[in-house]
Amino acid sequence: MHIVVGKRKHLQMQRKEELSHNIRYISKVPVKLVMDTDFLKVHPEDSLTTLIENLKGEETSAVVVDEKNRLLGFITMKDLLHFFSPPRRYSIVGLGLLKRYTLNRASRVEDIMVTKPITIHIDDNLGHAIKLMIETGKHHLPVVDGEKHVHGILEVKDIIRLIRIVSV
Numbered sequence: 001m002h003i004v005v006g007k008r009k010h011l012q013m014q015r016k017e018e019l020s021h022n023i024r025y026i027s028k029v030p031v032k033l034v035m036d037t038d039f040l041k042v043h044p045e046d047s048l049t050t051l052i053e054n055l056k057g058e059e060t061s062a063v064v065v066d067e068k069n070r071l072l073g074f075i076t077m078k079d080l081l082h083f084f085s086p087p088r089r090y091s092i093v094g095l096g097l098l099k100r101y102t103l104n105r106a107s108r109v110e111d112i113m114v115t116k117p118i119t120i121h122i123d124d125n126l127g128h129a130i131k132l133m134i135e136t137g138k139h140h141l142p143v144v145d146g147e148k149h150v151h152g153i154l155e156v157k158d159i160i161r162l163i164r165i166v167s168v
Contacts, residue, residue, distance in 0.1 A: 026159075026166060027127030031120055034162055035143045035152035041065050044072055044110035051075065051109055061140045063150050064113045070148045073113030076140055083112050119144045122151050126162070129154055 040062040042051055051062060055077070064073035120129050120141040129141060133156065143152040 026162060027125060027130065029126045029162065031124050031126060031129055031143055031154055032122050032151065034126060034158045035154045036158060037152045039063060039153045041069075041150070042075075042109050043067075044108065044113065046109045048107045048109065048112070052080075055080075060155070061153060062109075063142050063153065064109055065150055069150055071117070071119065071142055071144055071150050073110070073115050074117035074140070074142055075109065075113050079112060079114060117142055120154055121145070126159060130159065 040054055042054070042062050042064055043066070044064055055062065061074065061076040063071065064075065066072055118132065118136050118138050118141060120132060120143055122143050122145050132141065133139065139156045141154045142150055143154055144150055
């Protein structure tokens, strides 16, 4: 039996095969080749004003580190916005909520940072990173080594950039 496939369908099938191969290739690429090594670092005692002033251009997150460049926390634009959103109509006002809405110029990074961020190890590959991002819904992952030293940030946009390059 011989199956006749039109030219368009044949090209679509060929393109799908190439894309499938590219995706398998991408999943094996080491995180350290794709991560952003030029990222914003802040310290817990820095003011929120300093943080906001330093979030420029494409930066949508900041890594909170100690004096030895070890990860202490992480902040994304979304985390920052949560602290400036008004309370819900029927919120139960507790001490934590009151503290949250009293942020001012004296407020510090440690007041809003995520203290246990989801991270990726520098020796992991993109397949693991993509799976982690999908499972957790996170778009930014600090890249750390075994001693929690920060080497970079892996963002969805970095992965998409690689997919564009490989797919052309």
